[in-house]
Amino acid sequence: MSDKLMEIRNLHKSYQTPHGDVEVLKDISFTIRKGEIVAITGTSGVGKSTLLHLMGGLDRPTLGTILFNGKSIFNMSDRELAGFRNRAVGFVFQFHHLLPEFTALENVAMPLLMRKNHVRLRALDEAESILNEVGLSHRLKHLPAQLSGGEQQRVAIARSMVTSPALVLADEPTGNLDSTTGRLVFEVICNLNRKFHVTFVVASHDMELARSSHRCLKMLSGSVAEDKP
Numbered sequence: 001m002s003d004k005l006m007e008i009r010n011l012h013k014s015y016q017t018p019h020g021d022v023e024v025l026k027d028i029s030f031t032i033r034k035g036e037i038v039a040i041t042g043t044s045g046v047g048k049s050t051l052l053h054l055m056g057g058l059d060r061p062t063l064g065t066i067l068f069n070g071k072s073i074f075n076m077s078d079r080e081l082a083g084f085r086n087r088a089v090g091f092v093f094q095f096h097h098l099l100p101e102f103t104a105l106e107n108v109a110m111p112l113l114m115r116k117n118h119v120r121l122r123a124l125d126e127a128e129s130i131l132n133e134v135g136l137s138h139r140l141k142h143l144p145a146q147l148s149g150g151e152q153q154r155v156a157i158a159r160s161m162v163t164s165p166a167l168v169l170a171d172e173p174t175g176n177l178d179s180t181t182g183r184l185v186f187e188v189i190c191n192l193n194r195k196f197h198v199t200f201v202v203a204s205h206d207m208e209l210a211r212s213s214h215r216c217l218k219m220l221s222g223s224v225a226e227d228k229p
Contacts, residue, residue, distance in 0.1 A: 005166060005199050006032040006055065011064035013050055024050050026222040028064070032167070035197045037190065039210035042219030048203035051219070052169045055201065056089050057081045086111065090160030094172035096152045098144040104131060105140040108159045130158045133195070134188050150181035154188055161192060170202045174209060182206065
């Protein structure tokens with residue numbers, strides 16, 4: 001059985017502007033293996049977020065394809081792609097995007113509550129379980145405004161994990177945090193990776209954290225290369 005989870009093949013992405021096409025990604029190819037943490041580094045504007053959006057099926061490439069467990073995600077219909085995003089992939093962003101009027105528990109349960117046929121009590125139980133895993137069992141009933149920045153991001157990580165995805169894409173998850181809190185949040189990611197064998201791809205400009213990953217890929221001028229420590 002192959003250990004390949006995702007294969008990125010000859011990926012290009014361009015955007016049209018009034019001044020002509022702007023090529024953001026240029027012939028990118030690499031493989032993500034099951035159960036690893038891969039860091040993608042590079043300066044702001046180099047295309048890290050664009051790449052993660054394509055990997056998560058939030059956008060489509062100009063050229064190239066992405067295989068998930070051997071199947072092209074861009075051959076899916078829009079409905080199938082939405083199902084892929086909801087079941088196979090979790091997302092964590094630099095800004096946590098928690099709903100301010102809902103508790104931490106309700107925020108984490110939300111991806112399950114959006115599914116038809118998912119019982120509310122079961123969703124809340126599963127949300128509580130993953131919040132325990134990220135060290136927030138004492139913050140279940142707190143609103144986002146009552147949580148620290150690091151706690152809010154841990155809630156966001158728990159939300160990304162509640163659907164039991166095979167892959168979590170994290171875009172600058174420590175970008176708004178101080179270095180100490182950022183390390184704690186990254187430790188949460190490492191612990192979840194070890195316990196649940198879920199694959200993480202983390203875009204980050206923090207080289208110290210990136211080098212703590214299993215592999216580090218460096219983006220430069222729209223291309224990707226393996227970064228050797």
